[in-house]
Amino acid sequence: MTALMISRFSQDIQLMDKQLPSALQTIVTQICKLFAQIILLFFAQKWLAVSLPACMLVVYIVQKVYLRTSRQLRFLELEARAGVFSSFLESIEGLETIRSFGWSDIVIQDNISSLDHAQRPEYLLLCLQRWLNIVLDLLAAAVATSVVAIAVVYQDRVSGAQVGIALNIMLVANTTLLKLVENWTTLEISLGAIARLKSLEESTPVEGGEVGGLVPEESWPERGEVEFKNVTASYGSDSVALRNLNLTIKAGQKVIICGRTGSGKSTILLTLLRLLELQSGSITLDGIDIKTTNLDVLRERCFITVPQDPLLLSNESLRFNLDPSCTLPNEILISALEKTQLWAHFLQAASTAATNIHLESNPHPHPILDANLSLLPSLSTGQTQLLALCRALVKAKSRQCIGRKPMVLLDEVTASLDPGMEELISGVVEEGFVEKGFTVVCVAHRREVWIKGVREGRGRVVVVGEGGIKEGWEGEERDD
Numbered sequence: 001m002t003a004l005m006i007s008r009f010s011q012d013i014q015l016m017d018k019q020l021p022s023a024l025q026t027i028v029t030q031i032c033k034l035f036a037q038i039i040l041l042f043f044a045q046k047w048l049a050v051s052l053p054a055c056m057l058v059v060y061i062v063q064k065v066y067l068r069t070s071r072q073l074r075f076l077e078l079e080a081r082a083g084v085f086s087s088f089l090e091s092i093e094g095l096e097t098i099r100s101f102g103w104s105d106i107v108i109q110d111n112i113s114s115l116d117h118a119q120r121p122e123y124l125l126l127c128l129q130r131w132l133n134i135v136l137d138l139l140a141a142a143v144a145t146s147v148v149a150i151a152v153v154y155q156d157r158v159s160g161a162q163v164g165i166a167l168n169i170m171l172v173a174n175t176t177l178l179k180l181v182e183n184w185t186t187l188e189i190s191l192g193a194i195a196r197l198k199s200l201e202e203s204t205p206v207e208g209g210e211v212g213g214l215v216p217e218e219s220w221p222e223r224g225e226v227e228f229k230n231v232t233a234s235y236g237s238d239s240v241a242l243r244n245l246n247l248t249i250k251a252g253q254k255v256i257i258c259g260r261t262g263s264g265k266s267t268i269l270l271t272l273l274r275l276l277e278l279q280s281g282s283i284t285l286d287g288i289d290i291k292t293t294n295l296d297v298l299r300e301r302c303f304i305t306v307p308q309d310p311l312l313l314s315n316e317s318l319r320f321n322l323d324p325s326c327t328l329p330n331e332i333l334i335s336a337l338e339k340t341q342l343w344a345h346f347l348q349a350a351s352t353a354a355t356n357i358h359l360e361s362n363p364h365p366h367p368i369l370d371a372n373l374s375l376l377p378s379l380s381t382g383q384t385q386l387l388a389l390c391r392a393l394v395k396a397k398s399r400q401c402i403g404r405k406p407m408v409l410l411d412e413v414t415a416s417l418d419p420g421m422e423e424l425i426s427g428v429v430e431e432g433f434v435e436k437g438f439t440v441v442c443v444a445h446r447r448e449v450w451i452k453g454v455r456e457g458r459g460r461v462v463v464v465g466e467g468g469i470k471e472g473w474e475g476e477e478r479d480d
Contacts, residue, residue, distance in 0.1 A: 008200055010085075011078055012193035020190035023183045030180040037173045041166060058139055063181045066132050067188065073125045074189045080118035087114040132181060140174035207274075207295065214292045221286040221302050223251035224405040224439035226272070231281035233271050241267040243467035245281070251405070254429075254440040254459035256451065263464045265443040269409050272441075273303060285407075301404060304395050308412045310388030314374040318346065319366070321373055321387070322394050330366050336393040340386040340428055348377050382421035385413055389425060393432045400436070408433045410442040422446075434459070 091098065091107050098107050144167055151163040228247040234240040241264050249255050257265045270276040271283060274295060283290050290298055312321055319326055322333050337343035346368050368376070379387060392408060399406050410429065414422040433440050440459075451461060463471045 008197060011081060012197050015190045015193040016197065019186055020194075023186040023190060026179060026183040027187060030176050030183065034173065034176050034180065037169050037176065041169045041173075055139065055143065059136075059177060059181075062132070062135050062139075063184070066128065066181060067185055070125060070128055070185045071188060071192075073121045073128065074185075075192070077118070077121035077125065080121055084111075084114045084118045087111050129182065133178060136174050136178050136181075140170055143170050213294055214288070215294050215297055216288055219403045220288065221405055221407075222403065223286050224407050225249065225251040225286055226407065226439070227284045228268075228271075229282050229284070231271060231283060232279045233267060233276050234279060235276070240467055241276075242271065245468055247462065247469060249439060249441065249460075251439055252434075252437040254434045254442065256459065256461045257441065257443045257464055258445070258461065259464035259470075261445075264467050265464050266411055268464070269305075269411055269441065269443060272407070272409065273299060273305065301399070302406050303409055304392045304399075304406050305409045306385075306388050306392050306411070306413050308415050310384060310391075312373060312379075312384060312387065315372060317370050318373055318376060319369040322369075322391050323398075328394060328398060330369060332397055333369055333394060336390045336397070336432075339393060339432060340390045341424065342383060342386055342390060345379075345383065346376055382417050382425075385417065385421075385425065386428070389413065389428055389432075393428070396433060396436075396438060405438060408438050408440045410440065410444075412443050412445065414444065414446070 087110060091111060098104060147163060147166045147170065151160075226247075226249040228245050231242055231245040232240065233242045245264075245268075247268075257268060259265050267276060271278060272290070274290065278291070285302055290302075319333060322336070334343060337346065396406065396408065408429075414425055417425070429440060429442070462469055
């Protein structure tokens with residue numbers, strides 16, 4: 001499926017954007033040239049013009065055979081390329097496993113085999129094009145022979161100039177017919193790409209469904225209180241992830257969601273972001289059902305998400321990675337970097353980063369903030385997570401300035417980190433979000449670090465299992 005999608009958004013898009021306009025233009029040009037050549041041939045040798053219907057019949061039969069076969073070969077070529085994409089993508093994604101088990105030679109042979117399989121339709125297509133050249137050359141040779149025969153039989157009626165013009169036109173017309181047939185094939189294949197993309201568009205459901213056009217007032221959400229009412233969600237007809245879930249998250253509360261792998265922890269975050277639609281039930285945020293709200297408004301205003309694998313753009317500036325709008329002053333960005341202890345790390349590059357400053361496009365130029373991330377000192381896994389958390393702090397600050405209180409969603413942000421880095425991230429969350437009244441929902445396997453705020457009476461622990469809440473407690477109700 002991944003390879004098929006890549007094929008649709010690479011080869012089919014390329015066919016539609018590049019080859020379709022060129023093929024259409026060439027067809028129009030070749031048709032006009034062919035009509036001009038027929039008119040000249042009629043004036044040069046009227047007897048040859050009588051043979052045009054027979055020639056057109058032969059060309060029609062040839063192009064029917066060529067088009068039918070070449071169309072199928074082109075489709076086979078496109079599908080075979082999808083197998084090449086799939087093979088290479090699987091090799092890249094499983095590179096560590098392949099090297100660990102010593103499967104490098106097997107995978108290399110599989111990639112070569114996929115490539116060879118993809119070359120077969122292309123080779124046959126080239127052979128078919130050579131066949132078309134031969135057939136059209138034979139047709140031109142037959143007509144040229146007719147010209148010479150007429151010149152010999154009617155030598156007293158036909159001048160040498162007329163014979164020369166007729167022969168020259170026939171040679172040029174052969175090339176015109178060849179280009180016309182080939183570009184007509186390309187045009188049909190490109191139109192097939194449009195049909196496939198159109199089918200993909202019609203068969204792909206619209207994200208968010210038909211509902212969800214409400215745009216609440218600018219200050220929403222003001223508190224960040226969420227209520228799940230009998231929520232049922234699934235990834236498929238036979239895979240229910242949440243079943244009749246009821247959960248209330250108070251405004252300004254920190255909720256730690258724990259549970260085994262596959263228990264439905266991350267699914268709760270997906271339903272909040274409406275990446276997974278509900279089968280039944282409702283989720284309300286500050287009294288408004290999120291299913292009725294505009295999807296872009298919901299994600300932009302209501303949530304600040306820090307995933308387990310954050311996305312950083314190394315060829316963009318540090319400022320852009322923290323504030324994509326590039327509108328916030330330097331003080332806010334530097335303050336967030338200092339809270340996450342990253343500012344001292346980036347200060348090491350103060351002398352080299354100045355070579356990549358975008359003074360014209362940024363109203364607040366800075367030798368570090370406006371340097372490309374790739375020019376700054378490299379980040380460890382924990383520091384990458386801290387930078388994502390720093391971006392969340394910046395967004396929370398900008399939203400707080402206009403009176404909004406978005407929820408902060410943390411999806412296993414401390415996974416694969418050492419205890420010291422876990423403690424640092426937990427402290428940043430406490431100071432930057434919880435103490436400022438933001439509602440925080442944290443999904444975690446290990447709750448020992450995150451439970452500190454709960455024991456101080458400022459949060460809640462929820463244990464999820466089998467699609468529902470198995471147990472939960474608030475404040476100091478439980479201390480084991």
